[in-house]
Amino acid sequence: MVDVNQLVDVAGGVQSKRVFWDQEVYEQELDRVFGRCWLFLTHESLIPNAGDFVTAYMGEDKVLVVRQRDGSIKAFLNSCTHRGNQVCHADSGNAKAFTCSYHGWSFGMDGALAALPLEQSAYYGKFDKAEWGLRPVAKVDSYRGFVFGCFDPQAPSLPDYLGEMGWYLDTWMDGTGGAELVGPPMKSILRCNWKVPSENFIGDGYHVGWTHAAAIKVLGGPLSGLAGNAEIPFDDAGLQVTSRHGHGFGVIWDGVGLIHNDPAYRIYAAEKQPEVAAKLGDWRAKLYMGHWNAGIFPNCSYLYGTNTFKIWNPRGPNEIEVWTWTLVEKAMSPELKREVVKQAIHSFGTAGTLESDDGENMETCTWSNRGPQTRRGRMNSQMGQVNDTEHPELPGIIGKNFIGETSYRGFYRFWAELMEAKDWAAVRANDATWKEPLIKGAAKAQGRAA
Ligand code: FES
Ligand SMILES: [Fe+2]
Structure with missing residues (x-):
């Protein structure tokens, strides 16, 4: 049994590099993470x-x-x-x-x-x-047409497992009459640990202007201003969210369809926004117009607004099989659905411009830990920790901007909890207190900053 305390310091916002390369960690994940989660x-x-x-x-x-x-x-x-x-x-x-x-x-x-x-x-x-x-x-x-399975009969129901994230998911899964996936999925192999892309999608707004600097310049449109971190908008540009079971996302306000040269998607979303507002209220109407980088714990990731939807299927600790669908709303016209599929393939399909940028980093983040000295090191996810807080209207823990690592910290908080817990009953026992280490981490970070 691995000592999880050696792998994740939740309040500190630090993880061991072993989480990306260790057969023992991986075997325990198959049992305790993939054997228990939806x-x-x-x-x-x-x-x-x-x-x-x-x-x-x-x-x-x-x-x-x-x-x-x-x-x-x-x-x-x-x-x-x-x-x-x-x-x-x-x-x-x-x-x-x-x-x-x-x-x-x-x-x-x-x-x-x-x-x-x-x-x-x-x-x-x-x-x-x-x-x-x-x-x-x-x-x-x-859940709203998205089918999940769970090996553990003791697991909470799917709506309970999604928890606060269900409230957010309803924004696009329910706001305009439902979403669906265009398949069959594209499939490819990446030589990386499954958690590298999972953490990247759930919370990494930081790499966009850097890793994707060239690609977003080529893509053009409003997003190109981020290239090389030249025009990173800070205050009130977005949020990060993490939730009870490690699901989370970062949102860039008004970012829906920004990756598309064709404005058809943005026009569609703007027309639909009042419908979402009437059904789900102002916050979700605002979220509906955002661009989300998001994850459903453990290994399902999606970008709402770019509309790629992915599963990172683990193949040992250092390889994954990536399955990629395109996310569309049922209410979109067939022409718009085709346009969204085309753009999703260009950006995050198997040979997509942005997918290729990410792949290299994900493989290197994994394989550099082949060296046992390297593997003994630590990794940092403290960005924005100083601002992690509860919000009067938004469920979960909220980080102040989309460039931050709030959802990383929440992902590894739940990962560590599951890896340690002997069963779901032990996880349930923490329901009332799950936010504490994250809030404690924020206080600690404020102390560091003072
Ligand atoms: S019939 Fe399936 S293994 Fe024999
Ligand atoms: Fe990326």
Whole structure:
């Protein structure tokens, strides 16, 4: 068991470099993070009909996600209960049954073992098929059409798991009648630890003007002013948010669609804003016009306003398989959806301009820790800590600007909590006090600044 206190100092805003390179840490993550959290699987609109399925990952486990005849969605381990072969090799499709390519066991869309070759002659009619269905994922649920699965039956419900983040997500998941994903996902391999892109997307407004200096100049538009940190707007330019279960985001006010040369998206959002205001109030109407870099803990990231939506599937401590969809609102016209998809592919698709900039840094942040001396070092996420606070109207902990590391600190606070807790009951016991180390960290930072 790893000593989590050696890895994360929550109030100090410091992490060990071991979090990016350590087999023992990784094995514990698979169990305690990926084995316990709600993990994104797909969007309901991608499997609308009975028998529609996609294959997905939950951590390193392969799963099969299937729309049932009654309209519900079930998920199973994609592993044959006979000798463990992968049951379904397709990425997606429609099927009445899933038949294993090894010896031909056949499972229904509900996961039950329906038939096996030579059942009478080789098993003498004595085989108990009811016992050998595919192993179901304990919980599957959908939040506003976004489907998640969880291996841990003790986990809180999906709305409880999203918690305060659900309030924020509703801005674009519900404000104008819902959002959906355009698939199938693009897929690529990055040689980095899964937490490097997760922390980057959840909270790194700092790197935009630097890492992406050339790309945002080429892209043009209002964002290009950030290149080289030349015109970084500070006061009242945005916020950072972190929440109970490590979800969070940074928002740049009025940043929606800024990456698009074509103003169609910004015009659409401005037209829709009054609808969001009427339904969800002023704060979320303001958030609706922002650009968000965001994460749903542990490994689901998205940029609202650029509209890329990603899963960082772990492949060992130093490699990930990246899956990328485009996020669109249902109310958008087909032309606008096409434009948004095009821009999302240009920027954050597998060969996107901004994706390529980030990839190099993410790989190097990981592989530099191959050296054991390097790995003993610490990493700093204290930016903006001095201003972390509660807000009378906004849930969670709020950082004063979009360039800050509030959501980093919240991400690792929950990561450490989960890595240490023996079960969800132990996590629940901290519900009333989860903000304390972050607030304490802010007080400490104020002391340092004084
Ligand atoms: S391993 Fe699947 S039928 Fe034998
Ligand atoms: Fe980036």
